[in-house]
Amino acid sequence: MEQQKCLQHVVRELRKISVQELDKRDKASKKLQRDDIFKSREETTTTDHLKKRGRPAKQPKALSFERREKLEEIMSQSEKASRQAMKFNDFFKKAWKKDGSDMSVYTPLEQRISTAKAEE
Secondary structure (H helix, E strand, O other): OOOOOOHHHHHHHHHHHHHHHHHHHHHHHHHHHHHHHHHHHHHHOOOOOOOOOOOOOOOOOOOOHHHHHHHHHHHHHHHHHHHHHHHHHHHHHHHHOOOOOOOOOOOOHHHOOOHHHHHO
């Protein structure tokens, strides 16, 4: 559903999106790092240290090839979404700058950028 928001609220939402996407990227990255550590330990570890009685400790499983690919895809998509959100954030923040930029509300109308140029 569409909802009209003021520009400040749009900018705030864009920052939230960027942070959320970076969090997703970091979580996927940590999962991949843990899997790499687990695989390196798995290659060098023997089963001599495991206890002989009682319930065996739950051992983590290595990630499947498909799961690793999915995590890598999540990382790249999240990075891209975060970059795009920040580009829009920077674009919209130009409206409040008092530096005389061509998009600022403080710039006289005849010196402002056209709508078509801004969309471009």
